[in-house]
Amino acid sequence: MDAKQLKQQAAQAALEFIEPNTIVGVGTGSTVNYFIDALATMKDDIAGAVSSSEASTQRLQEHGIEVIELNHTADIPVYVDGADEITAHLQMIKGGGGALTREKVIAAVAKRFVCIADESKLVDVLGRFPLPVEVLPMARSYVAREIVKLGGDPVWREGFVTDNGNLILDIHNLTILEPMKLEQQLNNIVGVVTNGLFAQRGADIALIASASGVDQRH
Numbered sequence: 001m002d003a004k005q006l007k008q009q010a011a012q013a014a015l016e017f018i019e020p021n022t023i024v025g026v027g028t029g030s031t032v033n034y035f036i037d038a039l040a041t042m043k044d045d046i047a048g049a050v051s052s053s054e055a056s057t058q059r060l061q062e063h064g065i066e067v068i069e070l071n072h073t074a075d076i077p078v079y080v081d082g083a084d085e086i087t088a089h090l091q092m093i094k095g096g097g098g099a100l101t102r103e104k105v106i107a108a109v110a111k112r113f114v115c116i117a118d119e120s121k122l123v124d125v126l127g128r129f130p131l132p133v134e135v136l137p138m139a140r141s142y143v144a145r146e147i148v149k150l151g152g153d154p155v156w157r158e159g160f161v162t163d164n165g166n167l168i169l170d171i172h173n174l175t176i177l178e179p180m181k182l183e184q185q186l187n188n189i190v191g192v193v194t195n196g197l198f199a200q201r202g203a204d205i206a207l208i209a210s211a212s213g214v215d216q217r218h
């Protein structure tokens, strides 16, 4: 079974967590794209979606799923999103697609975060995947210098602009033994909009697809 099929399996399994007639929180990425396609099969049973990126919004709308502004609802029972890395404690690195800020906001509002991933995303320790940090453009160099002081190697994702008009620094060569502490330290740097550590608010459920099926973790 290839990675595409595993992502599809995880995405399909998330449908069982969708509550009828509610607004569904929708993440971003290739795994989520399969989830959006699966969600379309039950679009008449949901009240719409809140989207974490322009790309997901476009795909949802192409399927005829109504996209609702987050400011118009406080009630999102379930948020479904992928991850770049996830641990047994359901803490994650996210933001490979650069949508981390809107993802974190929707995750904060949602009651339950359901992470969908293939088994390649499971790690013992976070940090092999470069940790994305969204920064205000004028703060890029300052934030990079502060990240070096924390022991990371920031690399500017050149040519990429987030949906919020900001830039991304990807921090390489981290071994993140205290994810909550690092999440806080990065948030404390002036000019950082968000970082891709989802440790303080991790997932509630992870659906991890492997050749032997979809494993549900809490």
Ligand code: 5RP
Pocket: 027, 028, 029, 030, 031, 032, 081, 082, 083, 084, 093, 094, 095, 096, 097, 098, 099, 100, 103
């Ligand atoms: C986007 C994300 C994605 O969830 C993450 O990058 C995983 O993507 P994929 O499903 O394509 O592997 O955080 O900002």
